[in-house]
Amino acid sequence: MSDYDLIVIGGGSGGLVAAVGAAHLGARVALVEKKALGGDCLFTGCVPSKALIASARFAANVRRASDFGFAQTSLQFSGDNFASITARVQRVIKTVGEHDAPEVFRALGIDVIFGTPRFLSPHGLEIESAQGEGRSTRTVSAKRFCISTGSRPAIPPVEGLNETGFITNEEVFDLEQLPASFLLLGGGPIGLELGQAFARFGSEVTVVEMGARLLPKEDEEVSATIESILRAEGLNVLLNAKAVRAGQADGHKTLTIKENGQERELHAAEVLVATGRRPNVEGLNLEAADVRYDEQRIITDEHLRTSASHIFAAGDVTGHFPFTHMAAYEASVVVRNAFFFWPLLQKADFRVVPWTTFTDPEVARVGLTEKEAYREYGKD
Numbered sequence: 001m002s003d004y005d006l007i008v009i010g011g012g013s014g015g016l017v018a019a020v021g022a023a024h025l026g027a028r029v030a031l032v033e034k035k036a037l038g039g040d041c042l043f044t045g046c047v048p049s050k051a052l053i054a055s056a057r058f059a060a061n062v063r064r065a066s067d068f069g070f071a072q073t074s075l076q077f078s079g080d081n082f083a084s085i086t087a088r089v090q091r092v093i094k095t096v097g098e099h100d101a102p103e104v105f106r107a108l109g110i111d112v113i114f115g116t117p118r119f120l121s122p123h124g125l126e127i128e129s130a131q132g133e134g135r136s137t138r139t140v141s142a143k144r145f146c147i148s149t150g151s152r153p154a155i156p157p158v159e160g161l162n163e164t165g166f167i168t169n170e171e172v173f174d175l176e177q178l179p180a181s182f183l184l185l186g187g188g189p190i191g192l193e194l195g196q197a198f199a200r201f202g203s204e205v206t207v208v209e210m211g212a213r214l215l216p217k218e219d220e221e222v223s224a225t226i227e228s229i230l231r232a233e234g235l236n237v238l239l240n241a242k243a244v245r246a247g248q249a250d251g252h253k254t255l256t257i258k259e260n261g262q263e264r265e266l267h268a269a270e271v272l273v274a275t276g277r278r279p280n281v282e283g284l285n286l287e288a289a290d291v292r293y294d295e296q297r298i299i300t301d302e303h304l305r306t307s308a309s310h311i312f313a314a315g316d317v318t319g320h321f322p323f324t325h326m327a328a329y330e331a332s333v334v335v336r337n338a339f340f341f342w343p344l345l346q347k348a349d350f351r352v353v354p355w356t357t358f359t360d361p362e363v364a365r366v367g368l369t370e371k372e373a374y375r376e377y378g379k380d
Contacts, residue, residue: 002123002141002142002143003028003030003140003141003142004027004028004029004030004111004140004141004142004143005022005027005028005029005142005143005144005339006018006019006022006027006028006029006030006142006143006144006145006146006338007029007030007031007032007125007140007142007144007145007146008022008029008030008031008032008145008146008148009032009117009125009145009146009147009148009149009284010032010033010039010147010148010149010150010280010315010317011031011032011033011036011037011038011039011100011112012038012039012040012041012042012148012149012150012315012316012327013039013041013315013324013327013328013331014039014146014148014150014314014315014316014327014328014330014331015031015033015039015146015148015314015315015331016031016037016039016100016105016331017314017327017328017331017332017335018146018148018314018331018332018334018335019031019105019110020105020108020110021331021332021335022335022338022339023105023108023109023110024108025335025339027339029109029110029111030110030111030112030113030140030142031105031110031111031112031113032113032114032115032117032125032127033112033113033114034114034115034116034117035114036097037097037100037101037102037105037112038096038097038100039150040150040151040316041324042093042096042097042100043093044169044170044173045169045324046324047092047093047096048089048090048092048093048173049169049173049190049193049194049358050358051088051089051092051093052085052086052089052173052194052197053193053196053197053358053360055085055088055089055197055201056196056197056198056200056201057200057360059075059077059200059201060200060233060360062075063075077201077202081178082175082176082177082178082201083176083177085201086173086174086175086176089173090173113127113129113140114129115127115128115129115130115138116128116129116283117284118283118284118285119284119285119286119288119289119291120139120285120288121288121289122288122289122290122308122310122311123141123142123143123310124139124140124141125139125140125141125142125145126138126139127139127140143310144310144311144312144338144339145289145310145311145312146311146312146313146314146331146334146335146338147284147291147298147306147311147312147313147314147317148313148314148315148317148327148331149279149280149281149284149315149317150279150280150315150316150317151277151278151279151280151316151317151322152170152277152278152280153168153169153170153273153274153275153276153277153278154275154276154277154278155168155273155275156185156243156273156275158185158243158244158245158246158255159244159245159246160245160246160247161243161246161271161273163246163247164246164247164248164253164254164271165253165271166185166246166253166270166271166272166273167270167271167272167273168272168273168274169190169194169274172194172272178198178201178202178203179198179203179268179269179270180203180204180269181203181204181205181206181267181268181269181270182195182198182203182204182205182206182268182269182270182271182272183206183208183253183255183266183268183270183271183272184205184206184207184208184271184272184274185208185243185255185271185272185273185274185275186207186208186209186273186274186275186276187207187208187209187211187213187214187215187216187237187239188214188215188216188217188274188275188276189215189357189358190274191207191272191274191275192207192214192215192226192230192357192359193357193358193359194272194274195207195230195235195272196230196233196235196359196360199230199233199234199235200233204234204236204268205234205235205236206235206236206237206238206266206268207230207235207236207237207238208238208241208243208255208257208266209237209238209239209240209241210240210241210242210243211239211240212239212240213227213239214226214227214230214237214239215357215363217369218357218363218365218369219369219370219371222363226359226363229359229360229361230359238257238259240259240260241257241258241259242257242258242259243255243256243257244256244257244258244263246271249267250267252267252268252269253267253268253269253270253271254266254267255268255271277316277322278295278296279293279295279296279297279298279316279317279318279319280316280317281293281298281317286298289308289311290307290308291306291307291308291311292306292307296319297317297318297319297320298313298317298318298319300312300313300318302347302348303333303337303345303346303347303348304318304330304333304334304337304348305337310338312334312337312338313330313334314327314330314331314333314334315327315330315331318330320348320350321350321353321355323353323354323355325354326353329348330348333346333347333348351367351368352366352367353366353367354366
């Protein structure tokens with residue numbers, strides 16, 4: 001007999017929803033997490049980024065006081081201010097994180113296990129945990145699994161980048177000093193949200209995007225509008241610019257880019273990489289569970305089932321949409337399909353996905369862009 005009806009691997013948004021949903025059905029559930037419950041959204045994504053953006057927007061509005069009918073005022077800003085801002089971000093994380101405390105889920109009958117999981121077989125899992133100054137392992141089994149291990153920043157193969165040093169969204173919220181300047185690799189949502197925020201704090205920001213436009217998944221008119229707004233706020237936007245080499249010179253970090261076949265060197269205090277995401281599958285030993293995956297995702301069918309029919313996946317690790325609300329939605333589909341059978345099986349429906357980039361102004365849509373609609377349904 002299996003130890004559990006469902007083992008959920010990953011304690012982020014998708015994993016928490018899957019575990020709670022299964023527990024409400026009366027299932028025996030274990031939730032396995034390496035570090036802390038809450039996932040990227042709580043620690044390096046939605047929560048800290050929105051807290052930082054809120055402070056940046058306040059700074060921008062103070063500078064525009066006269067536009068709102070107030071006497072013109074000035075905002076005194078220094079490195080000490082920025083330390084206070086990041087301290088506030090950490091307080092927000094702590095406050096929100098109280099809702100994801102292990103005790104909350106244990107009270108629902110969920111076994112919360114902290115450790116590093118590794119498949120031994122399609123139904124067997126080994127969990128290695130810290131115990132005192134050493135390590136301990138335990139083996140558990142389940143009838144079903146939900147893999148919801150999230151994603152991590154994808155680092156481009158730029159010569160010298162690792163040696164030069166850089167930060168991503170996983171480190172940026174721990175900064176205690178405001179960098180005087182940023183070279184920001186990537187013109188997608190994460191890069192633009194952070195780039196605009198740091199420009200409002202006073203950093204000189206250069207966005208390096210290898211594509212022809214910012215926010216390439218949005219309509220072209222939207223991309224052009226956001227580009228115009230960011231340029232007006234002082235951001236330097238370089239399009240069709242490929243990062244070739246990174247290095248250091250005169251106490252600064254350097255980035256050599258290629259534009260129109262010509263190379264030139266950029267300088268900044270810090271390099272921020274925001275060039276996409278990769279699934280967290282390392283160390284899971286998915287081969288032992290007969291689960292297929294590639295560099296972009298764990299491969300799932302329309303019911304979010306993997307190549308092993310009793311193992312499901314939800315959230316960023318599927319490569320569908322890197323959104324917290326989509327992780328929660330996919331987890332709800334997983335719970336239904338893991339515990340019910342045809343005709344109650346549910347197909348994951350991605351036709352009407354809410355999608356928001358928290359620049360100022362925000363970019364938001366529901367469903368397909370114009371080009372996607374034409375491609376899917378034709379112009380007639």
